Amino acid sequence: xxxRLNTPLDGETxxxxxxxxxxxxxxxxxxxxxxxxKRMVELLxxxxxxxxxxxxxxxxxxxxxxxxPGRPIGAAGPTTSSRMDPYTExxxxxxxxxxxxxxxxxxxxxxxxxxxxxxxxxxxxxxxxLLADTIVESEVVAWPELGPEALRRFSVEGFxxxxxxxxxxxxxxxxxxxxxxxxxxxxxxGDDTRE
Amino acid sequence: xxxxxxxxxxEAVAHLATESNYRLDGDYLATLRRALDEEDSPDALxxxxxxxxxxxxxxEGGAPLCQDTGVAVVFLELGQEVNLVGGDLRGAVDxxxxxxxxxxxxxxxxxxxxxxxxxxxxxxxxVLHVDMVPGDGLTIWFLPKGAGSENMSRSAMLRxxxxxxxxxxxxxxxxxLAGASACPPLVxxxxxxxxxxxxxxxxxxxxxxxxGSANPAEHIAALExxxxxxxxxxxxxxxxxxxxxxxxxxxxxxxxxxxxxxxVAVNLxxxxxxxxxIEV
Numbered sequence: 166x167x168x169r170l171n172t173p174l175d176g177e178t179x180x181x182x183x184x185x186x187x188x189x190x191x192x193x194x195x196x197x198x199x200x201x202x203k204r205m206v207e208l209l210x211x212x213x214x215x216x217x218x219x220x221x222x223x224x225x226x227x228x229x230x231x232x233x234p235g236r237p238i239g240a241a242g243p244t245t246s247s248r249m250d251p252y253t254e255x256x257x258x259x260x261x262x263x264x265x266x267x268x269x270x271x272x273x274x275x276x277x278x279x280x281x282x283x284x285x286x287x288x289x290x291x292x293x294x295l296l297a298d299t300i301v302e303s304e305v306v307a308w309p310e311l312g313p314e315a316l317r318r319f320s321v322e323g324f325x326x327x328x329x330x331x332x333x334x335x336x337x338x339x340x341x342x343x344x345x346x347x348x349x350x351x352x353x354x355g356d357d358t359r360e
Numbered sequence: 361x362x363x364x365x366x367x368x369x370x371e372a373v374a375h376l377a378t379e380s381n382y383r384l385d386g387d388y389l390a391t392l393r394r395a396l397d398e399e400d401s402p403d404a405l406x407x408x409x410x411x412x413x414x415x416x417x418x419x420e421g422g423a424p425l426c427q428d429t430g431v432a433v434v435f436l437e438l439g440q441e442v443n444l445v446g447g448d449l450r451g452a453v454d455x456x457x458x459x460x461x462x463x464x465x466x467x468x469x470x471x472x473x474x475x476x477x478x479x480x481x482x483x484x485x486x487v488l489h490v491d492m493v494p495g496d497g498l499t500i501w502f503l504p505k506g507a508g509s510e511n512m513s514r515s516a517m518l519r520x521x522x523x524x525x526x527x528x529x530x531x532x533x534x535x536x537l538a539g540a541s542a543c544p545p546l547v548x549x550x551x552x553x554x555x556x557x558x559x560x561x562x563x564x565x566x567x568x569x570x571x572g573s574a575n576p577a578e579h580i581a582a583l584e585x586x587x588x589x590x591x592x593x594x595x596x597x598x599x600x601x602x603x604x605x606x607x608x609x610x611x612x613x614x615x616x617x618x619x620x621x622x623x624v625a626v627n628l629x630x631x632x633x634x635x636x637x638i639e640v
Binding site for chain 1: 401403404406407410411413414417418422423424425426427428429465466467468469479481507508511539540541543593594595596597599600601602603604630631632
């Protein structure tokens with residue numbers, strides 16, 4: 166079953182999500198990667214406001230390709246999330262409630278998500294064309310000089326993702342492969358018995 | 361001597377840049393399809409289905425396969441009886457990259473200075489490797505290399521006594537450490553031998569090998585099979601959520617080396633395994 170989620174995410178919904186849940190996102194999400202994260206954290210450090218309302222927001226770690234004429238965006242798959250780990254808690258403190266990326270997060274981030282009742286979604290890495298198909302609108306919110314790293318607002322309809330780290334401390338990147346290896350072992354033992 | 365205008369190299373590189381970023385090789389796609397058919401993990405299956413659907417959508421031309429359209433890695437096999445005219449080779453290749461990335465709506469992902477990090481704005485320069493070979497042929501390979509998998513690649517100088525087992529452990533460990541971040545299912549390029557600089561180059565060249573090919577030396581082909589089996593026992597799976605296929609292939613290239621050395625390198629390639637080739 167696929168859960169339909171609207172953004173901004175409300176606190177209760179975020180806390181109820183569990184790893185492995187498949188979701189489709191509807192509404193606005195914010196595209197930001199390395200350079201935009203650095204700038205956001207620098208703004209906050211000098212007491213300035215962010216260029217968008219981060220309360221309940223979902224940030225998508227992505228640096229898209231330029232759009233063909235007539236399209237809102239080019240390929241737009243997730244980038245490796247761990248590079249954003251150092252910035253994450255600062256943003257969670259300001260009300261960030263969801264992130265979309267690929268690959269595991271640090272233990273610090275996993276614990277911070279639990280403290281703040283936030284959730285980390287994984288989108289399929291490398292599925293840039295497929296994911297772009299759910300982005301119906303794109304606008305640069307800040308820092309156009311960063312090119313593919315500019316801060317963008319995407320309007321999405323049915324953006325597919327899976328809950329990879331939940332607000333209860335569950336981590337699909339750790340548990341998933343462990344579970345598969347354990348099951349694989351049981352299956353192989355079953356084969357041995359039959360022989 | 362055979363005269364080749366360098367403009368033809370520019371055109372070929374521009375074509376390959378666009379083509380390889382939108383369309384996966386048919387044999388490679390068949391390998392991916394087989395991984396989907398054989399997968400039994402409910403967490404990996406949706407990822408593999410996404411990848412097949414993504415390949416179809418990209419081939420229709422709306423958007424590239426992946427937003428990381430890579431650093432342009434270009435390999436040239438240049439016959440020594442070829443006379444290049446009309447400009448310099450490096451300039452011709454970079455012009456091809458510039459054109460291809462603009463015409464194909466590809467992402468500019470290169471910074472001029474590794475510390476100052478200002479984008480060059482046209483994805484140049486290419487990483488260019490030229491091999492002089494006998495004859496009057498010219499073959500161009502184009503490998504748009506994304507950073508997700510490149511960042512998880514590794515090399516080491518092992519001791520000769522570490523031998524086959526040592527090489528095997530190093531490769532499997534590289535894949536384990538890369539985990540989900542390199543975008544599995546992977547193609548694993550391995551270079552063994554040469555010198556400190558040569559092993560990683562062999563590992564990258566190993567990625568150019570056609571899908572389904574094996575190293576011609578039987579003991580190396582056996583090593584490839586054993587490495588693939590061991591890598592897939594890691595259970596990382598497509599997307600890193602647990603599954604049967606962590607790697608689709610392990611390609612090994614070897615070269616003679618010093619009596620005291622055993623260089624080894626692993627160049628990981630994500631499932632968006634984009635390789636283009638043209639003979640000019």
